[in-house]
Amino acid sequence: MKDFKKELFYKEFIQREHDFFRAPYNPEIEFYNTIQSGNIQKVKELCSEDLMHKKGLGKLSTNNLQNIKYHFVITTALTARYCIQGGMDLSTAYGLSDFYIQKADSCNSIEKVSALHPIMCLDYTKRMKNLRKKNVCSIQVAKSIDYIYDNLHSKISVDDIANYVGLNRSYLSRLFKKEINCSISNYIREKKIETAKNMLLYSSYKPSEISSLLAFSSQSYFTEIFKKYVGCTPNEFTKRKMS
Structure with a gap:
């Protein structure tokens, strides 16, 4: 029972979902750490809710489409930064960031931007998982x-x-x-x-x-x-x- 409680507390820290889109200077750190660690299954769970339905999504523009694009840009930029800290090379991290931000910019609906969000997050996550084991042969x-x-x-x-x-x-x-x-x-x-x-x-x-x-x-x-x-x-x- 003791070990079970420890696991719950630990997973609470790793999985806890707060309002990580509200302020770019105080993001929900667990989300980005999960991407950085290459935990594909957990990132899928964290991205299961559409970006446009996230609680506490701040209002950065009076235009709803532009608003969600801004939030996508913030999330992508922070994801790139954390992956660089985790060992991803600068050209790869920023190249992916530019690619996905341009993709989001060309989207003509909120739904399309929201659908792009988990794709971007999982792309970084899979690359981090591979990076974590890049020197592993067996x-x-x-x-x-x-x-x-x-x-x-x-x-x-x-x-x-x-x-x-x-x-x-x-x-x-x-x-x-x-x-x-x-x-x-x-x-x-x-x-x-x-x-x-x-x-x-x-x-x-x-x-x-x-x-x-x-x-x-x-x-x-x-x-x-x-x-x-x-x-x-x-x-x-x-x-x-x-x-």
Whole structure:
């Protein structure tokens, strides 16, 4: 039951749908992080509601068609920015942005712009998923990475992953290190700390709550690992955010 609650809390952070179109300077960060992480299924869920029916859609123009085009441009520009931060090269990110903004500009109805929105989001998402695994040669390592991303809210062991992909633990560890140039355990810690940083920056969760939600064995261990990877404690990181 405890693990189930952790999963719900973690998924609440990742999936929570707020009014992310209202202000370009304060977007709903989870949406863009989901695209950046290459989570195709979750982006499909987040895009299931038409852009024109999103709650709290701000009024940027008195012309309804122009209004939704403006919102599309904002979303596309922010998506490109987050994907660049996630490792997409500038030419690809901005090339896609220009392409989709021009497509939206040529649309002659609100419905057409709204229909283009999930296509654009999923295009970026699929490219980010491929980018995440661009150095991966084997299907087993690719599946291992997907398993890790899907279970950051749990305690993940190498044995769990080995069982999931159907390989011997030792062989998988060697294969993963060869292809990713990082041990499985270090990779898991890196991804958990990346998620913790985003939660500290863009949610109201306290370090103690994040430690539990990401299944660290204790808050002191979470603080130790966070400082190792980030160079400061979670509390110091939060104070820098506020300054």
